[in-house]
Amino acid sequence: MDPMTQSAQISSSQGFADGQNSAAKESKLSVNALIHWRDPKKSGLVFGLSMLVLLSLAAFSVISVVSYLLLALLCVTITFRIYKSVVQAVQKSNEGHPFKALIDKDVSIPPETFRKHVDASLTYINRALKQMSRLFLVEDLVDSLKLAVVMWLLTYVGAVFNGITILILADILLFAVPPIYEKNKTQIDHYIDLARTQINSTIAKLQEKLPGAVKRSKTE
Numbered sequence: 645m646d647p648m649t650q651s652a653q654i655s656s657s658q659g660f661a662d663g664q665n666s667a668a669k670e671s672k673l674s675v676n677a678l679i680h681w682r683d684p685k686k687s688g689l690v691f692g693l694s695m696l697v698l699l700s701l702a703a704f705s706v707i708s709v710v711s712y713l714l715l716a717l718l719c720v721t722i723t724f725r726i727y728k729s730v731v732q733a734v735q736k737s738n739e740g741h742p743f744k745a746l747i748d749k750d751v752s753i754p755p756e757t758f759r760k761h762v763d764a765s766l767t768y769i770n771r772a773l774k775q776m777s778r779l780f781l782v783e784d785l786v787d788s789l790k791l792a793v794v795m796w797l798l799t800y801v802g803a804v805f806n807g808i809t810i811l812i813l814a815d816i817l818l819f820a821v822p823p824i825y826e827k828n829k830t831q832i833d834h835y836i837d838l839a840r841t842q843i844n845s846t847i848a849k850l851q852e853k854l855p856g857a858v859k860r861s862k863t864e
Contacts, residue, residue, distance in 0.1 A: 679822045691819045698815060702808045786851055 681687045700709045721743070728742040741747065782788045801810070825832055 679818055680826065681823050687819065691815070694815050695812070698808060698812045702812065786847060
């Protein structure tokens with residue numbers, strides 16, 4: 645292969661990777677800003693809409709919720725369209741379609757953007773598949789036992805809450821915990837360190853007693 649062509653391909657790959665990392669970083673920063681309530685109006689709007697959708701899904705089927713949302717959107721746009729047409733007829737103005745700017749706007753997804761997000765998702769999927777393979781094939785006995793304990797506890801959670809209820813609680817915690825943690829960071833970190841020390845001590849004792857357990861503390 646021509647060295648110049650190879651160099652161009654490497655530069656293109658590096659530029660694509662940099663763009664992918666930059667997009668992921670910007671997305672992470674925007675999510676952090678939302679859950680930390682940097683802009684209370686925007687965070688409140690997102691939290692309110694997410695809660696409205698989840699509570700609607702708790703009361704109605706997915707098809708009903710989607711249909712009602714789209715019907716409400718259509719009612720708003722049709723009403724506004726008729727209103728603007730009446731105003732233009734009365735005032736004898738020629739402003740044109742009220743949504744012309746939005747209609748003319750290009751809403752198609754560029755292939756580069758689509759590929760970028762697919763590649764980013766593929767990285768997380770492959771990482772999750774590798775982790776699942778490691779856990780279910782018992783590469784490390786202690787980690788597999790921890791997963792078994794978590795799954796066993798989730799059976800009790802599932803008996804008390806359904807999926808929508810868990811999502812509602814997760815949505816509330818997602819928007820409530822970060823600001824509380826920011827205000828009480830020192831105290832919370834102190835108790836987390838104590839809990840982590842106790843858990844690590846318990847796991848170390850289990851690793852010494854369980855046959856075939858990997859002594860990661862010595863290798864790490």
